[in-house]
Amino acid sequence: MELKEHLDRPTSGWSRGTGPDADVVVSSRVRLARNIANIRFPSRQSPEEATEVLTLAERAVGILGDDWDFYRLAPLTAPDRRVLVEKHLISPQLARQPQAAAVAMSHDERSSLMVNEEDHLRLQVMEPGRNLPQAWQEANAMDDRLEADLEYAFEPDLGYLTACPTNLGTGMRASAMVHLPVLVMSGRVGALLQAVTKIGYAVRGMYGEGTDAVGNLFQVSNQRTLGMSEEEIVAHLDQVLGQVIQAERESRHELRNQSPDHLADRVGRAYGILRGARLLTTAEAMRLISDIRLGIALGMLPEIDYATVNALLVICRSGYLARVAGRELPAAERDVLRARLVREHLQRAEAAAGGR
Amino acid sequence: MELKEHLDRPTSGWSRGTGPDADVVVSSRVRLARNIANIRFPSRQSPEEATEVLTLAERAVGILGDDWDFYRLAPLTAPDRRVLVEKHLISPQLARQPQAAAVAMSHDERSSLMVNEEDHLRLQVMEPGRNLPQAWQEANAMDDRLEADLEYAFEPDLGYLTACPTNLGTGMRASAMVHLPVLVMSGRVGALLQAVTKIGYAVRGMYGEGTDAVGNLFQVSNQRTLGMSEEEIVAHLDQVLGQVIQAERESRHELRNQSPDHLADRVGRAYGILRGARLLTTAEAMRLISDIRLGIALGMLPEIDYATVNALLVICRSGYLARVAGRELPAAERDVLRARLVREHLQRAEAAAGGR
Numbered sequence: 001m002e003l004k005e006h007l008d009r010p011t012s013g014w015s016r017g018t019g020p021d022a023d024v025v026v027s028s029r030v031r032l033a034r035n036i037a038n039i040r041f042p043s044r045q046s047p048e049e050a051t052e053v054l055t056l057a058e059r060a061v062g063i064l065g066d067d068w069d070f071y072r073l074a075p076l077t078a079p080d081r082r083v084l085v086e087k088h089l090i091s092p093q094l095a096r097q098p099q100a101a102a103v104a105m106s107h108d109e110r111s112s113l114m115v116n117e118e119d120h121l122r123l124q125v126m127e128p129g130r131n132l133p134q135a136w137q138e139a140n141a142m143d144d145r146l147e148a149d150l151e152y153a154f155e156p157d158l159g160y161l162t163a164c165p166t167n168l169g170t171g172m173r174a175s176a177m178v179h180l181p182v183l184v185m186s187g188r189v190g191a192l193l194q195a196v197t198k199i200g201y202a203v204r205g206m207y208g209e210g211t212d213a214v215g216n217l218f219q220v221s222n223q224r225t226l227g228m229s230e231e232e233i234v235a236h237l238d239q240v241l242g243q244v245i246q247a248e249r250e251s252r253h254e255l256r257n258q259s260p261d262h263l264a265d266r267v268g269r270a271y272g273i274l275r276g277a278r279l280l281t282t283a284e285a286m287r288l289i290s291d292i293r294l295g296i297a298l299g300m301l302p303e304i305d306y307a308t309v310n311a312l313l314v315i316c317r318s319g320y321l322a323r324v325a326g327r328e329l330p331a332a333e334r335d336v337l338r339a340r341l342v343r344e345h346l347q348r349a350e351a352a353a354g355g356r
Numbered sequence: 357m358e359l360k361e362h363l364d365r366p367t368s369g370w371s372r373g374t375g376p377d378a379d380v381v382v383s384s385r386v387r388l389a390r391n392i393a394n395i396r397f398p399s400r401q402s403p404e405e406a407t408e409v410l411t412l413a414e415r416a417v418g419i420l421g422d423d424w425d426f427y428r429l430a431p432l433t434a435p436d437r438r439v440l441v442e443k444h445l446i447s448p449q450l451a452r453q454p455q456a457a458a459v460a461m462s463h464d465e466r467s468s469l470m471v472n473e474e475d476h477l478r479l480q481v482m483e484p485g486r487n488l489p490q491a492w493q494e495a496n497a498m499d500d501r502l503e504a505d506l507e508y509a510f511e512p513d514l515g516y517l518t519a520c521p522t523n524l525g526t527g528m529r530a531s532a533m534v535h536l537p538v539l540v541m542s543g544r545v546g547a548l549l550q551a552v553t554k555i556g557y558a559v560r561g562m563y564g565e566g567t568d569a570v571g572n573l574f575q576v577s578n579q580r581t582l583g584m585s586e587e588e589i590v591a592h593l594d595q596v597l598g599q600v601i602q603a604e605r606e607s608r609h610e611l612r613n614q615s616p617d618h619l620a621d622r623v624g625r626a627y628g629i630l631r632g633a634r635l636l637t638t639a640e641a642m643r644l645i646s647d648i649r650l651g652i653a654l655g656m657l658p659e660i661d662y663a664t665v666n667a668l669l670v671i672c673r674s675g676y677l678a679r680v681a682g683r684e685l686p687a688a689e690r691d692v693l694r695a696r697l698v699r700e701h702l703q704r705a706e707a708a709a710g711g712r
Contacts (some may be wrong), residue, residue, distance in 0.1 A: 272629045
């Protein structure tokens with residue numbers, strides 16, 4: 001499959017689907033850090049070693065099957081690399097150092113592999129909704145198949161060796177993207193996330209800088225990678241997710257009882273503005289997208305679904321816009337194009353819903 | 357025709373049509389004040405005289421033909437009387453003193469007659485767009501037919517006698533409702549309307565109190581009724597209208613050249629909010645309706661037309677809302693119902709446009 005096809009479509013396998021508890025959990029992700037034995041970590045490796053890693057990785061991806069393709073990042077334009085970041089297929093760090101870097105992915109983009117990021121290999125599986133155990137199983141199966149071809153750096157007492165000691169052991173990071181609009185609205189999100197942090201989980205805004213949660217989207221992930229099995233990590237994080245889901249749902253229930261008209265008005269206006277605006281900044285678009293995701297969760301917007309809003313999160317972003325335009329755009333032109341693409345996307349979704 | 361039918365439909369003959377220069381001129385109106393000879397003016401008449409006027413008026417309306425009906429206001433609820441005001445069929449003053457009052461109207465509501473307002477009779481013809489000469493011709497024909505049955509109070513040197521001396525002579529008030537959103541936006545409307553006032557025309561906001569022009573709708577009317585023929589009054593006012601139209605069009609042209617995206621955004625958002633909101637105050641609704649009327653004028657909203665927005669002006673108002681609800685509503689409930697009726701009206705208009 002041509003990389004172009006991946007870059008052109010704003011959806012991924014995970015983002016088109018709907019998983020359990022999709023009213024709060026957008027996606028679940030498991031990432032495994034792996035390094036090839038006897039080659040130095042990317043930050044210290046020689047150009048020859050970097051090339052060797054690329055060669056070995058490409059060969060190993062070959063055995064993952066016809067469903068996989070391997071793409072070097074060096075030939076890509078900066079906006080195209082950004083699109084890969086916007087689709088959660090590579091990290092911003094990898095996009096910034098494309099020379100000896102590559103990404104491999106399955107056709108549906110649910111599984112992917114970064115090469116020469118902080119570690120030689122970073123395997124990732126993303127699933128829609130609250131689906132950590134399945135993401136782990138798939139990542140584990142993928143890992144087994146790669147390990148049949150590659151010799152990993154592994155120590156019996158330390159587990160998988162990683163560039164950063166925080167990844168030692170399982171090399172695993174499990175995370176979920178959660179949408180907490182009403183906890184944010186009610187001001188309760190701070191206390192909840194503080195509690196989650198205290199028991200050993202990291203929480204950050206999914207988009208934007210620092211802890212600012214653009215679009216009310218947060219990522220919750222495990223911190224510990226050592227001294228626990230992968231299954232334990234996944235089970236614990238899943239429990240935490242259960243509590244986060246409950247807290248958000250209770251807040252929604254309360255808000256709906258207290259101000260049903262204001263809630264419906266907020267959702268209806270957000271949809272109307274996204275459908276009608278001719279200028280949209282990222283900040284406004286993300287705020288409105290959050291409102292309509294909430295509307296879907298509350299059954300207020302039958303004409304669209306989670307897949308529609310998931311795609312909007314990519315469509316709105318500067319890399320994707322630059323790709324559609326064929327060039328980097330100044331902010332004012334981005335706002336015009338963003339509004340147009342959002343409008344057209346919603347029109348198509350409505351037409352599809354009308355035809356159902 | 358039952359009065360109920362008039363009260364239930366938010367449209368009138370004039371508001372469903374499109375006349376010349378409809379991009380700026382919403383409607384043209386000619387009103388004639390007439391009194392019956394040898395009966396005192398309403399402010400001074402006895403109950404018997406009031407009844408006599410009603411009886412004479414009802415008989416005279418009978419000869420206007422099958423297309424006409426005569427309705428006494430006394431049995432109507434206050435909200436229903438307000439609907440007649442909102443549809444421009446009677447004045448607020450008549451609605452406040454319904455005891456000996458009546459209204460007659462043609463089925464399409466383009467012609468109507470108030471009985472026992474400030475004068476015994478007030479004939480009115482409303483036409484869509486810039487159409488003063490036709491409104492005058494129809495009012496004149498209606499007047500001739502009534503005069504065949506009634507003896508008017510008339511003095512050769514003073515013309516028609518009226519309760520207020522400002523109406524003496526022709527007893528005619530010609531007016532036009534004009535939509536000046538961009539002159540308001542650019543702050544130029546003040547100077548223009550001052551100039552119009554200086555040459556002898558009255559300008560006021562069409563809705564709301566005093567000179568505040570809710571929805572950017574203004575009424576321009578003649579002040580002089582004496583010493584000029586009806587044709588002269590109409591021709592002069594029509595000239596003034598031509599200048600007002602030109603000024604507004606030039607401002608629109610300029611704005612469109614300077615900020616096409618912002619203009620399109622403003623119109624698109626207004627439409628989106630009217631389509632999506634679940635709570636709408638009158639003030640916001642009138643502001644948004646002004647924006648979409650401008651959008652229609654600029655060809656930006658092919659899914660709706662002037663008839664759609666004309667009906668919204670009635671749908672949004674408290675009398676009509678109370679009629680739909682079957683009772684007077686508190687403000688919060690009005691905002692919910694207003695939003696629902698506006699939304700449904702636009703949906704129907706879109707569906708009709710889709711079917712064209």
